[in-house]
Amino acid sequence: xxxxxxxxxxxxxxxxxxxxxxxxxxxxxxxxxxxxxxxxxxxxxxxxxxxxxxxxxxxxxxxxxxxxxxxxxxxxxxxxxxxxxxxxxxxxxxxxxxxxxxxxxxxxxxxxxxxxxxxxxxxxxxxxxxxxxxxxxxxxxxxxxxxxxxxxxxxxxxxxxxxxxxxxxxxxxxxxxxxxxxxxxxxxxxxxxxxxxxxxxxxxxxxxxxxxxxxxxxxxxxxxxxxxxxxxxxxxxxxxxxxxxxxxxxxxxxxxxxxxxxxxxxxxxxxxxxxxxxxxxxxxxxxxxxxxxxxxxxxxxxxxxxxxxxxxxxxxxxxxxxxxxxxxxxxxxxxxxxxxxxxxxxxxxxxxxxxxxxxxxxxxxxxxxxxxxxxxxxxxxxxxxx
Amino acid sequence: xxxxxxxxxxxxxxxxxxxxxxxxxxxxxxxxxxxxxxxxxxxxxxxxxxxxxxxxxxxxxxxxxxxxxxxxxxxxxxxxxxxxxxxxxxxxxxxxxxxxxxxxxxxxxxxxxxxxxxxxxxxxxxxxxxxxxxxxxxxxxxxxxxxxxxxxxxxxxxxxxxxxxxxxxxxxxxxxxxxxxxxxxxxxxxxxxxxxxxxxxxxxxxxxxxxxxxxxxxxxxxxxxxxxxxxxxxxxxxxxxxxxxxxxxxxxxxxxxxxxxxxxxxxxxxxxxxxxxxxxxxxxxxxxxxxxxxxxxxxxxxxxxxxxxxxxxxxxxxxxxxxxxxxxxxxxxxxxxxxxxxxxxxxxxxxxxxxxxxxxxxxxxxxxxxxxxxxxxxxxxxxxxx
DNA sequence: CACTTATGTTAGGAAGGTTTACATATTCGT
DNA sequence: ACGAATATGTAAACCTTCCTAACATAAGTG
Numbered sequence: 001x002x003x004x005x006x007x008x009x010x011x012x013x014x015x016x017x018x019x020x021x022x023x024x025x026x027x028x029x030x031x032x033x034x035x036x037x038x039x040x041x042x043x044x045x046x047x048x049x050x051x052x053x054x055x056x057x058x059x060x061x062x063x064x065x066x067x068x069x070x071x072x073x074x075x076x077x078x079x080x081x082x083x084x085x086x087x088x089x090x091x092x093x094x095x096x097x098x099x100x101x102x103x104x105x106x107x108x109x110x111x112x113x114x115x116x117x118x119x120x121x122x123x124x125x126x127x128x129x130x131x132x133x134x135x136x137x138x139x140x141x142x143x144x145x146x147x148x149x150x151x152x153x154x155x156x157x158x159x160x161x162x163x164x165x166x167x168x169x170x171x172x173x174x175x176x177x178x179x180x181x182x183x184x185x186x187x188x189x190x191x192x193x194x195x196x197x198x199x200x201x202x203x204x205x206x207x208x209x210x211x212x213x214x215x216x217x218x219x220x221x222x223x224x225x226x227x228x229x230x231x232x233x234x235x236x237x238x239x240x241x242x243x244x245x246x247x248x249x250x251x252x253x254x255x256x257x258x259x260x261x262x263x264x265x266x267x268x269x270x271x272x273x274x275x276x277x278x279x280x281x282x283x284x285x286x287x288x289x290x291x292x293x294x295x296x297x298x299x300x301x302x303x304x305x306x307x308x309x310x311x312x313x314x315x316x317x318x319x320x321x322x323x324x325x326x327x328x329x330x331x332x333x334x335x336x337x338x339x340x341x342x343x344x345x346x347x348x349x350x351x352x353x354x355x356x357x358x359x360x361x362x363x364x365x366x367x368x369x370x371x372x373x374x375x376x377x378x379x380x381x382x383x384x385x386x
Numbered sequence: 387x388x389x390x391x392x393x394x395x396x397x398x399x400x401x402x403x404x405x406x407x408x409x410x411x412x413x414x415x416x417x418x419x420x421x422x423x424x425x426x427x428x429x430x431x432x433x434x435x436x437x438x439x440x441x442x443x444x445x446x447x448x449x450x451x452x453x454x455x456x457x458x459x460x461x462x463x464x465x466x467x468x469x470x471x472x473x474x475x476x477x478x479x480x481x482x483x484x485x486x487x488x489x490x491x492x493x494x495x496x497x498x499x500x501x502x503x504x505x506x507x508x509x510x511x512x513x514x515x516x517x518x519x520x521x522x523x524x525x526x527x528x529x530x531x532x533x534x535x536x537x538x539x540x541x542x543x544x545x546x547x548x549x550x551x552x553x554x555x556x557x558x559x560x561x562x563x564x565x566x567x568x569x570x571x572x573x574x575x576x577x578x579x580x581x582x583x584x585x586x587x588x589x590x591x592x593x594x595x596x597x598x599x600x601x602x603x604x605x606x607x608x609x610x611x612x613x614x615x616x617x618x619x620x621x622x623x624x625x626x627x628x629x630x631x632x633x634x635x636x637x638x639x640x641x642x643x644x645x646x647x648x649x650x651x652x653x654x655x656x657x658x659x660x661x662x663x664x665x666x667x668x669x670x671x672x673x674x675x676x677x678x679x680x681x682x683x684x685x686x687x688x689x690x691x692x693x694x695x696x697x698x699x700x701x702x703x704x705x706x707x708x709x710x711x712x713x714x715x716x717x718x719x720x721x722x723x724x725x726x727x728x729x730x731x732x733x734x735x736x737x738x739x740x741x742x743x744x745x746x747x748x749x750x751x752x753x754x755x756x757x758x759x760x761x762x763x764x765x766x767x768x769x770x771x772x
Numbered sequence: 773c774a775c776t777t778a779t780g781t782t783a784g785g786a787a788g789g790t791t792t793a794c795a796t797a798t799t800c801g802t
Numbered sequence: 803a804c805g806a807a808t809a810t811g812t813a814a815a816c817c818t819t820c821c822t823a824a825c826a827t828a829a830g831t832g
Binding site: 773774775776777778779780781782783784785786787788789790791792793794795796797798799800801802 | 811
């Protein structure tokens with residue numbers, strides 16, 4: 001018996017988002033979602049008419065007009081005149097996000113020598129920045145340094161500030177509590193909460209590598225699934241999977257610096273031997289390069305470092321079917337043979353069929369990646385735009 | 387200048403779901419979401435009153451009553467009498483999903499000797515099953531075998547069938563097209579579409595390991611983030627990340643069988659040497675064990691296999707901060723020292739701090755894991771329940 | 773036996789979206 | 803030049819979904 005169930009209404013959910021539904025949805029939530037949809041279209045394509053937005057979102061022109069009216073009242077959207085095209089019909093009134101209406105504060109705490117922050121516009125362009133030397137400060141003193149850095153940036157802002165984004169080293173939970181950041185001597189520091197209290201405006205704190213991932217996603221050319229390896233004083237990574245950042249069961253996703261790649265390697269500060277960091281972290285790599293007499297010797301060292309990176313990443317590429325890996329860090333170290341070497345190793349150790357289009361490259365965003373990613377975080381949280 | 391932006395409405399989105407908003411949301415979508423919320427509560431906890439549902443979902447009793455009325459009309463939910471408790475107030479009328487009202491067809495194509503399918507109830511219990519020997523058939527003949535298997539199961543069903551779920555080996559895209567399944571000689575077989583055409587009811591086809599992941603999620607004790615390794619004729623894996631299955635950029639996530647773990651290993655059918663499969667796939671492991679004279683010799687072989695699994699998984703555990711790994715496959719191979727060996731290797735190669743609670747175990751669901759996972763897939767797709 | 777507690781329903785309203793119709797503004801075709 | 807065609811944006815009326823407020827129901831409590 002196969003029976004009739006035609007009256008049964010099915011969800012037809014897109015397979016791939018199997019999440020236990022978590023919380024009720026009210027009409028107003030739908031409204032906010034559609035508002036974000038409009039903002040997203042304006043943000044990425046700009047110069048759209050109400051009719052364009054209606055076609056792009058699937059909403060009716062009536063609804064779009066109402067949503068736009070709200071956004072104009074909030075000062076987020078402005079009319080920018082009429083479309084120049086010559087064609088029949090009433091000329092379209094173009095709209096755009098008022099990209100000067102708000103500014104964003106972005107902060108990068110990941111450099112072990114200084115804290116850096118910037119004021120950015122809504123396009124993620126840096127308008128002004130501050131660099132505060134860390135001078136080996138840690139613990140509460142380092143927190144105070146963050147507070148004064150942010151205050152300095154707020155003073156520099158020339159428009160209302162949409163929010164404050166911060167990329168911190170270490171393990172950071174979803175509430176912006178730095179669970180552990182050894183270099184700064186932080187353990188369970190509720191940085192986000194303290195900044196909200198102090199400045200009374202939206203603040204988001206996240207791990208520096210995860211923040212860098214958002215920068216690539218919003219301002220770079222990255223795809224929807226990639227891993228970003230951030231090489232500096234240590235080695236960390238961040239992941240974007242199916243278009244969403246992935247934090248892991250204990251908020252420690254991407255902590256690949258202390259994955260052992262060859263047990264006969266150098267002793268690492270963590271107590272194990274042969275961690276990826278002992279080959280790839282900037283201090284180790286600089287030290288190794290200093291021993292090299294010839295350019296060939298330097299290249300051999302860099303090739304070996306790239307190989308070890310490939311050994312660590314090959315299983316990850318295989319397991320996640322990643323199509324893109326992005327490196328961020330000192331260009332004089334990562335700009336050379338490392339990329340090709342790591343790429344070769346990964347290809348040799350995974351199935352070509354599945355990663356035929358694997359792309360491994362250095363980020364285009366340079367030193368600003370965390371600061372700009374912090375701004376991207378605020379843009380998403382406050383406007384739903386990325 | 388810090389300005390005032392109090393009139394600006396912010397989204398306050400939960401950081402961690404940074405997805406570009408994709409499509410408009412209408413009131414009816416919100417309705418379906420809330421309906422799924424109600425079904426989910428009833429499915430997992432059962433025997434709830436309308437007032438309980440209202441408290442649990444945050445919706446009002448009025449709204450719940452209306453939603454429940456719809457579900458009762460569809461035949462999905464029934465009143466099961468009054469709560470026995472002695473307490474003041476009008477006695478609650480208990481509701482439950484009518485677990486006999488619909489049945490599900492689940493099919494497992496992953497065994498290389500036979501296709502197996504079952505009729506299951508809404509709780510994922512197997513009511514009856516069919517096993518059809520594959521007899522080396524492939525290509526179109528294998529598709530025909532699937533069709534007759536499903537027809538046989540539909541004939542066995544004693545209640546309307548909610549849908550048909552299928553776990554297939556190989557790479558399967560989100561539309562249920564088997565892009566590549568070498569053992570079955572399938573390349574670009576639109577299995578889901580063909581079954582929909584033939585049987586005119588909901589069908590979902592996905593990779594067997596991904597399907598097994600759903601079984602663990604819905605019917606097992608798995609957490610929200612884990613990797614499931616499926617050992618059989620080959621070695622594959624599936625991932626649940628942040629409560630959602632992950633398919634990868636090219637739908638090939640989990641294909642870890644041909645990740646090289648030691649380049650000096652045996653030659654693999656894929657052409658490379660030292661693939662994980664050459665240590666862990668059932669045929670290889672059986673062959674190696676056959677050469678062992680003593681129980682100690684057998685354990686040494688299994689320990690080595692576990693070690694190689696650990697080598698392959700350690701970078702994945704590190705990169706994803708996984709807290710759980712589940713093995714599925716022949717108990718006589720996986721039930722012994724492999725688990726401990728793999729666990730030891732992973733711990734030795736990653737940072738204890740981040741995986742302190744790493745759990746590695748064999749699945750409890752045995753041979754039925756794919757068939758039951760296929761049912762879980764249908765349950766989610768049709769009812770929003772898991 | 774009135775009072776309290778709790779469940780479930782009825783009635784009315786607010787919010788968000790749609791359809792339908794229209795005012796507006798421009799080009800196209802003769 | 804002028805009606806027809808095309809396209810934008812708004813106004814009015816309506817549907818859906820949720821809410822709040824009030825109430826009927828059915829038990830225990832003092």
